[in-house]
Amino acid sequence: MNTIKYKKNEEYNVAIMDLTHTGEGIGKVDGFTVFVEDCVPGDEVRVRLTTIKKQYAMGVPIQYHKVSPLRQDPPCPYFGECGGCQIQNLQYDAQLKWKRDHVVDVLQRLGDRSDAQEITKDVIGMEDPYFYRNKAQYKISKNGKVGFYQKKSHHVVPLDKCIIQQDPGEDLIKSLEAAIQDLKITIYDETNGKGSLRGVVQRLSKATGKMMLILVWNGDVNDQIQAFAKRLAKENGSVASIYCSINKGRNNRTMGYENHLLYGEKKLVDEIGSVRFQISPLSFFQVNNAMTEVIYQTVDRMLDLSGKETVFDLYCGMGTIGLYLAHKAKFVYGIESIEDAVRDAKENAAFNGIENAEFFHGKAEDAIFLLKERKIEPDHVVLDPPRKGCDEVLIQAVMDAKPKKIVYVSCNPATLARDLQMLSAEYDVMEVQPVDNFPQSMHVETVALLARK
Ligand SMILES: C[S@@+](CC[C@H](N)C(=O)[O-])C[C@H]1O[C@@H](n2cnc3c(N)ncnc32)[C@H](O)[C@@H]1O
The missing domain is CATH 2.40.50.1070 (OB fold (Dihydrolipoamide Acetyltransferase, E2P))
Incomplete structure (x- = not known):
């Protein structure tokens, strides 16, 4: 493709077909990709190019020839200026559809999964997708x-x-x-x-x-x-x-x-549910209470505990998932790298009268070997890492421990796709359930169930 022919400040008509993961519209000019601010799929716009790169150009809309039927008036007057929300201008059903398509696309492209379309469920959304952040x-x-x-x-x-x-x-x-x-x-x-x-x-x-x-x-x-x-x-x-x-x-x-x-x-x-949590300033706590409960219910449904299982809750924060599951498990072991959060987890167990849970401070990729030394073996493992995903050493250690099920809770589809690829050596991905923990933003939380082959 001859990108030399495109120049800064030139204008083109562009039909917007998709969104980037940061919320810009994506269109093509003669097959050349253009990212356009303040556009949603279905918009047809006159665009002025602002940046030309080898693989793509960026531009700003100067006239809307056709306004997408998926658009809505953003209810917030600061939308567009403030960087907090990216898609308040997109109707909520279309936000949910984009998020599912995004998860499927990333699993296919970065995770090489040909079954992504079949295993990925519709996104569970919120009834009222505003006033949710804590x-x-x-x-x-x-x-x-x-x-x-x-x-x-x-x-x-x-x-x-x-x-x-x-x-x-x-x-x-x-x-x-x-x-x-x-x-x-x-x-x-x-x-x-x-x-x-x-x-x-x-x-x-x-x-x-x-x-x-x-x-x-x-x-x-x-x-x-x-x-x-x-x-x-x-x-x-x-x-x-x-x-x-x-x-x-x-x-x-x-x-x-x-x-x-x-x-x-x-x-x-x-x-969250019937478990009460005492939260310290530095402890991670999911930002959307209603959807966090949906995520934890999904983990609960996927694990389908009988009361006889030992569960590892890795990247456990202040023990929220483990404590939520504890009444259905034989024992829960959590690992978390922030010391204050581990202290919170221990205190939260006591606060809720939960005696079948123990929490360890350390990096999951190190502390999992302490459990191995103590001959503690998991029936199931929950992984809930930060955006950068799981450490390779941890993934290998989890596979070596041979749990029957792994439930992976992810806030970043790209690292989820990468980690599922590694886990797929020994595990089948049974189901991928996206949950809209962050309405009006491009973020999506995903819960994946893996079963040992
Ligand atoms: C997405 S949060 C999940 C927390 C918890 N499961 C929840 O639902 O609230 C990820 C957690 O992983 C912790 N973390 C980051 N890197 C870690 C590592 N290498 N080992 C253990 N924990 C880690 C963070 O401090 C954070 O609490």
Whole structure:
């Protein structure tokens, strides 16, 4: 293909057929791929090319010749500017269809699975796909306005609310902005490492309606942050606890590793099904309570426990899946790399009166050998790794342990496809169930059931 003929600023008519995994429309000009911002499948647009690469071009729409019937008016006024959501302009049924097609496509292309179409179920979606997130990671602009980063940038888009959050945040945002101004709190500047406040993380409990605020701070705990916390606690009635998370590094981490309780209770209490969880600032907790329950129910259905099985819950966070399953298992062993989360898991077991669960701190790829040394063998294994997927050593160790079933919970279809390929040497993939844990975004959670050949 002669890409030389395409030049920046030239205009073409493009029919949008698909979406990229970051939400741009995909179309073709004479077979040459063009990614176009703010488009959905079915749009026919005049596009101005902005970037030309060897394999593709990028462009912006300058006129819509035909508006896709799959479009909807995004209910959020910040959509397009704020980088939080990517597909609020796509009707919800079409979002779910795209997510299933995406999982199938990735399993075929990256996982070499010819059976992807047959084994992948329809995505389980939400009845109301808004107001679902239990965690907001607010950023602060130079002039003290609260918002989220713009897409692909660190520019803060100020907001007065966010309609995918359980609590859209109007009161909190106002209270944060006023306190920042009145207390003359300086905002962290990533270009020179100066300034104090790097961001505010809000965790909400669906069960109690209470919230934990984590003030991410470039410095030690001082009078200013104490005064900030005191004021936020006074103005926001549902605050259960406020932490200072110290992050003095030149990095993009949301939180630091040192977290000091400034106000209230140490942990936030929430629940999934009938299990109650006490959550620390650093512990991973799925962001969508309703769909997390659907994911855990799916794991439960796939394992179909009788009460006699030993289950390994690997990458267990604060033990949520294992504790959810414990009443149907003989014993559950969890492994997790974040120490605070392991502490939470142990305390959560006690909090729920669960005695048939034990949790280990360490990397799953290392700690699984400790269980082997202790001659503990799993009947079934649950894998729930972060986006980068499972370590190869861990996958081999799991296969060597010969569990009857493996249930793989994934937030990244690409690494799921890669890992399933390796596991397929000894396991058949029986079913792939996507769940819409993140409506309005391009993300999809997938639960896959594998059975030993
Ligand atoms: C997607 S979360 C799943 C947590 C939990 N299963 C749940 O449902 O809430 C992945 C977890 O893996 C942990 N993790 C990351 N790398 C790890 C590793 N190499 N070994 C063990 N845990 C790891 C993270 O800290 C995080 O808690």
